[in-house]
Amino acid sequence: MPTPAVSAARTILTRLHDVMASRNHAQAKLNTVVEVIGESLNSEVCSIYLLREGMLELFATRGLAQEAVHVTRMAIGEGLVGTIAQNSEMLNLAEATAHPDFSYRPETGEDKFHSFAGVPIVRRERAVGVLCVQHVDPRRYEEVEIEALQTVAMVLSELIANADLVDEEDVASLSPQLSGPQRLQGLVLVKGLAAGAAVFHQPRITIEHVMAEDRDAELQRVYLAFDKMREQIDRMASQAEFGVGGEHEEVLETYKMFAYDEGWSRRIIEAIDSGLTAEAAIERVQQRTRMRMRQIDDPLLADRMHDLEDLSNRLLRIVSGQMGTAASMGLRGDSILIARNLGPAELLEYDKRRLKGVILEEGSLTAHVVIVARAMGIPVLGRVRSLRGVVREGDQLLLDGDQGNATVRPLPAMVEAFEARFAKTKERQAAYAALRDVEPFTRDGTRIKVMMNAGLRDDMPNLSLTGADGVGLFRTEFQFLVSATLPARERQTRLYRDVLDAAGDKPVVFRTIDIGGDKVLPYLRHNDGEQEENPAMGWRALRVALERDGLLKVQARAMLEAAAGRTLNVMFPMVAEPWEFEAARAVFEGQRQFLKSQKKLLPEAIRYGAMLEVPALAEQLDVLAPHLSFLSIGTNDLTQFLFAADRSNPKLAERYDWLSPAILRFLRRVQQSVAGYDVDVTVCGEMGGRRLEALALLGIGIRRLSITPASVGPVKELVRKVDLADITEAMNRWLSAPPANLREALTGWAHERGIDTD
Template structure:
């Protein structure tokens, strides 16, 4: 039997049950019988969430005496695991799962196979539907899909019959009345204050089971046509310039809107007996479960785009079109959403929209690119937000420190406004340093450059007065594209960057993808894209040398873009000299190809490397004669030195940059290059922090490439430093490390009147 036929059989029976006058408990009992019979499963059980516990409400096959007796916590046993992770389980042998928990009162010891799906209402788990069988077997995909469809219809029955707590059904936690601070992940920096506005009022699905399948299908077809018209119109009306990465994002977004596979899955759900709205919601729930299984952040972000479109489609088909954007913002607002698509953000009035807070979201999300272009601060990964914030409440958003404050008191509001004013004053003071060259008190010129990766980032070069681009990350164009970027498109981007930079230098880092920045159109031939330790795997220069066609195209694009100008090329993750030589040879070959075609070449080509892999420090004497410059990538270098994955929250803050191991390593690199005419610098977060910058200057590093926001503060810092005092102090601390290097350096800064805020 097909998935649609299995689900239709169950839905027909459930439709009759829901229309009957039987009490709620009786309806649940009948549902368990129908599902068990339709799937030829010996056990079918329904667990519901009550008082924070999963309680067995109905069963076919288990001991009836266990009903309303067997209870377990979220995360406890297989049923609790499904509720906790909001994902299905399908096991041929239940006992093989590490979370298996035997409950003797149920009489389930004779059953081997187990499958279960979450019952979700308003994006919250309200229960679990599971089946069991004596024979050890995995349930077929058609059976799992039938279970998932049943669980969706069951959620409406449960909520409408008040079988779960009101707070659970409404998706609300117990309401707090006092102020509360919640941390999140900074996606776009900035400070903002405003009233909470929910992006998306809940679309109520009034009817779940279809009466006329063909009529529902036609409703979906019409909704698809209207949605695509909206997306096409929106893409043609973007206001902040042509050719930016946000434009590429919308092209990828349009690709999803026209995806035939997505519309086919919705049609299959309609075939099972669901209404158009319920079918879209059913596919959307499946998408959410897949998102939780995806480790690749880029693919997960693209799944978010698909869900954004599903939200739009379900609003169109239901006629419930209102969002906060269409209703209009009447005051300064902080937008609250579980997630947000790039097109949805563009619908808002940027004069009233002051900030965005997301329950999910990531640094590579498409909405982040658009928000950065609009100048809107964004905080992501704020868990459980929608259960804590009321529409219209005051929110203080501090995306610099990764915090939001809910329901602030008046003193908190006053303090935040004072901090915002001070923030504006400091920015104004730093802006005055835009055209001031950063010399130390002893007369040493420090190069303060900025990092970039987007065409839109380049505007900060003039605003901050940075000395140039010390790191242009070329991979972003690869990450937001659905396919490999064509050479012409790459050339256009690189030429635009050089045009904006003018006579200031730009160091282009060749593409650093792979590992934890994988792209769907490029997979390792041996499957290495699924490495357990992606930061240590098939990525950056390793990938580019294996797939040398990628590097050849990028080399040609860079050479053509820099025709008649200087070109600075930096290779990432160099571990041994031969890797640098192999990469440079590809550029040399492409330059020769262009020369034979009488094409104009760059006037000068300088090649450099990033020192991220500690092994390279041991062979710098061999590589140095071939280098024009060397940039130390402190972010990756630190995690490699300490064997500490920086994406693991348990380790991210554990290893301090200002401690003897990292500073002694950096000092050794500096000393090994004495006598070589190599431009040595640091590009990474370390150089943008004032205390860490003092340490780097004390080691003799005179070029820092940092985030644009840090350029002003670091230029101001440089003018207070006397290297003739700092360098000897640093060498003394390295020779005989104090108990706490950070405290020692902080005290030194205080003695010399240096503010570290």
């Protein structure tokens, strides 16, 4: 039985079919279209605005003053209609005048209408018009009505194109001039430098026919396309080059789950039932997905939606017979891939020898494609807006995945400077690699422990490549983030055992699951389901694990079984008070007793540690320290809590300085407060991986660092140039009487001694 949305769309499309097939001129067709939509939706007003000479012109209306047709015009971004065109997004308002962008046009006679709903008419990914309805009574339009409007907007797009009602030059005028160098800013997803020609992942497929002539034939086409797409995904999953059991395998399994999702395929079939062609049905469902993506605050769910869009694009290319992506056509030289978003399977199709980097309009740190790109060694820049409006196919690009920017059409001097920096980076990497087997002793003979952070099985080869002393922080939550369901205990055990095997005789510190905040799992939510106003300080990390103790019990047993016959180092995140640490340790000890009763082989020893991120814990270290084997200071969260400055807010960047006397005094006090106990103190996070900040940490007594693999070489090289007595004396002096700018003072001190702090 058809759903209400299908029935509403089918009713309108059936009536529009005759309108489209008639010999009437385009204006007459538009006049009839607004009548059909208005009657079908029982709406007193229906209007169509089209882009002409850079303005949105009222082309046809039912309910507004006819004298306003071809007279009322609005700029892109002006009024509700202009806002819809500018953002290419739907509006659905019970009271139009309450919207901040409302603009009253007296010649239309619209003052008596309260409710308003509008959708963009899209052609070649740009809004070329707006279809809207209005009603006297204040009410939001139902979802089925909005879906019907969006379906009709697709039909209007075809009519507009066939009748040449919108000039291509008008559409092109919406884009900025594509000449001269431009700098694009984005979010660093995978670090690294890259240069190459811009290649668009997929040329846009233009849907020429929206309304179906033969429903059964369209269904047959889409059924065959589904079969072919699933065959491709299965083949790619079996041919991935990452070995067996890695996170990439889990990512692709989740991707396959979407490919076989019955709900997705059913929505496409329903769209065909309403009267659309196979191509239009796929596009229609994809538009709905995009609209919902914009409403999702949950980054993990948004990433799942990106996977679904990737599959939609693949299905659309198959059903239309336009199979040519940049991957299938082959890269001709060093290339930077440009895409709105990218699925993991899409990335795997590319020639890794020529693909040098990726720039995405969307993307996030937890996206599946980022995990795959990191393993491939490809830098990725995400959240770069309006890429298609700034970059042309073939434009030269310089991608700086360290600083988070890209330069389009660089001047020769820019290219020369970038190449020099690239060459210098390669030289430095080679010099750091030569330190792999060199132990980091200071000039006065003190051994500093330089460990690395990890979170994936595929990070472990970096342990031998960098010569790190061990893994000071293994983020176990990554396995949970790439999985569609809670990872089974056996799978967790396999991961932890593989990591320990790869580490050999070097220690690995496993941090128990740290989710919440910006790391949300769709299958593990708070009971009340409400959105947290401040998730960074909310239901996350150890708080989640203690409330959902089944989660921690499974993880504890998996770690204990994986570490059988070895030493297990386990750390609890975001401990605020000693009782939380004791409660978490009790869970592990309970599981150890259970395994012992089952005659299972146990770890030789268990070392328990806490991560100091919540400042309150520093006030009770004398209570906690006797029970600790180690204390890891998580500088990222700790600093934002100390300064009350959200580290993800760019407006607060200057307030988030690791070389502030406040944070350095705090860290020195923490170090000194546990000095009388047998507790290893490690600084984990980005702070310890920066050479200048690492220098300051050495000066306040820190002797253990856990940093990114890329930072291990540079920090080892720094350590060998430092005299601890010298830097300790300087730091004590500066923290007793802070200079106006401690960063400048420390930089000058280092340069006087020939220590490079870059």
